[in-house]
Amino acid sequence: MPVQRLNHAVLYVRDVERSVAFYREALGFEVVMSMRGAAFLQAEGSANDHDLGLFEVGEQAGPSPAGRSTVGLYHLAWEVDTLEELRRVAAKLGELGALVGASDHSTTKALYAKDPDGLEFEVSWLVPAALITEEVLEARASIRPLDLAAEIERYGATTRGGVGVSFA
Numbered sequence: 001m002p003v004q005r006l007n008h009a010v011l012y013v014r015d016v017e018r019s020v021a022f023y024r025e026a027l028g029f030e031v032v033m034s035m036r037g038a039a040f041l042q043a044e045g046s047a048n049d050h051d052l053g054l055f056e057v058g059e060q061a062g063p064s065p066a067g068r069s070t071v072g073l074y075h076l077a078w079e080v081d082t083l084e085e086l087r088r089v090a091a092k093l094g095e096l097g098a099l100v101g102a103s104d105h106s107t108t109k110a111l112y113a114k115d116p117d118g119l120e121f122e123v124s125w126l127v128p129a130a131l132i133t134e135e136v137l138e139a140r141a142s143i144r145p146l147d148l149a150a151e152i153e154r155y156g157a158t159t160r161g162g163v164g165v166s167f168a
Contacts, residue, residue: 009076010053013117014061019054022116026096027078027089027123043078051078063118075112077122084157086111086125087148093123102146106139107132107162109151128162131155 013019020039023029029041032050040050066072080086086109093099093113100120101112110124127136 007048008051008053010055011115011117011119012057012061013054013115013119014057014059015116016054016056018116022096022098023052023054026092026098026113026115061117075120075122077110077124079161080123080125081160082158083109083125083148083152083155083161086123087152087157089123090148102148104144104146104151106136109146109148111146126162127155128159130162131159132162 011019016034016037016039020031020034020041023041024031028044029052030044031039032042033040037056039054041052041054042048043051064072067074080089090099090102090111093111098113098115099111100114103110103112107127108124109127110122112120112122114120
């Protein structure tokens with residue numbers, strides 16, 4: 001059987017307590033287990049044992065050079081189920097000074113943010129498969145700034161996002 005989905009991610013951070021506080025406030029994650037220098041967090045409603053692991057490496061750690069001078073992970077992406085939730089997360093990330101961008105990828109509406117260590121992550125909503133038209137598919141050829149109000153007008157604030165949008 002092929003891989004089904006990403007179960008969890010693990011990040012090296014400078015200060016576990018600071019990172020836990022950020023992910024709790026920004027995304028509503030809750031600590032399910034912790035020990036000295038490590039914490040395991042779970043997203044609300046998740047069936048995973050944990051969705052995010054954090055390991056402390058200390059304040060002396062430099063920024064990740066991935067993508068600038070080395071290969072490495074660019075970002076993680078978490079999915080929300082409605083555009084209303086995406087709007088709420090956008091407001092919270094903005095309030096925290098963490099929001100660094102918002103893009104319309106046609107089939108995906110995405111926010112980009114950075115955690116206290118400068119690690120980038122995405123929070124996105126996927127257009128439900130039943131609402132993907134030929135026009136929506138063709139629009140994937142370009143990335144546009146996200147107009148969240150217009151997307152809510154188009155799809156509705158409480159429309160449940162799609163799972164596993166096909167890019168075929």
